[in-house]
Amino acid sequence: MEKVLVTGGAGYLGSVLVGRLLNRKYRVTVLDNLFYNQVSLLQYAGHPHFEFILGDMMNGPLMQGLLKTHDIIIPLAAIVGMKACDSNPQLARALNLDAIKQILDFRSANQRIIFPCTNSGYGTKSAQLYCDENTSLEPVSLYGQIKVEAERILLNSNNVISLRLATVFGPSPRMRIELLVNDFVYRAIKDGFLVIFEKDFKRNYIHIEDVAECFCFSLEHFAEMKDEAYNVGLSDANLSKEELALKIKTHIPSLYIHYAEVGSDPDRRNYIISNEKIKQRGFIARHSLDEGIQQLIKAYKMLPARSNFNNY
């Protein structure tokens, strides 16, 4: 059985990915500092192939020891998103970049890495232009810049796959409501209205279950896919904010949408993503936005009534 080390595995993506890896018969070790006091992995406590280590990915000796005993590394631990990185740039660099370099220093050449990058690296391209993996990267935010830099360093080594993920949506045991689709659905339910700046700005989206599946797919097709980057999104979900809001309204008809003429979104992303490359390798995202919106509506009924779900 191959052993996978998932750093940050108790997070939004990790807590969905871990179950899938265990079902695919990998042994899984999660290293996470439980930054959000989350209890997202409790269901795996009894699983014979699951290990949890409470710790910090920036701890060199700890990582060096763990890397000796794992075949595959999925480094999810990070300060995630523009706001979080802007409010602590030093920590963002130390965790999102320096700790990744450290993995490269410690691992042996035959150990495989699958890295979660972001397609926000494409920046403010015209919403008319399809961005594929050859499109130049011009990240706007510090978060995007650090992610792109980490990807560049990783792809300069070998046995690495970088997945440039679209904005993820859907429920997870460690819920993140600030992600665009999750946020719009949450506001639609809680406030009954949405105020939208820059309504024509386009982005690409992907369901969290498809992301988890894509990591497994990449492991299973590692030899054919290695040493390259891949956009990972739902091809029919390159939507403007207005189109997304109108889609949500089909599920919540009472939703009132206000388009603000003034104000700007600090996250200037505006692009259409081509997911053809990974599709050619055989991976197709299967969960629709409609499915995700319906699941989110149900999921939000089950979260405790607190003002900040990000603590879960």
Ligand SMILES: NC(=O)c1ccc[n+]([C@@H]2O[C@H](COP(=O)([O-])OP(=O)(O)OC[C@H]3O[C@@H](n4cnc5c(N)ncnc54)[C@H](O)[C@@H]3O)[C@@H](O)[C@H]2O)c1
């Ligand atoms: N969710 C998305 O839309 C998206 C899109 C593109 C890329 N990504 C990338 O995927 C990865 C996971 O994102 P996520 O959405 O699950 O975020 P998340 O914040 O839910 O997960 C991060 C996890 O890392 C843990 N962590 C934080 N600091 C740590 C440290 N020093 N040591 C060990 N663990 C630590 C946290 O406790 C958390 O469990 C990140 O690298 C992110 O950049 C996410």
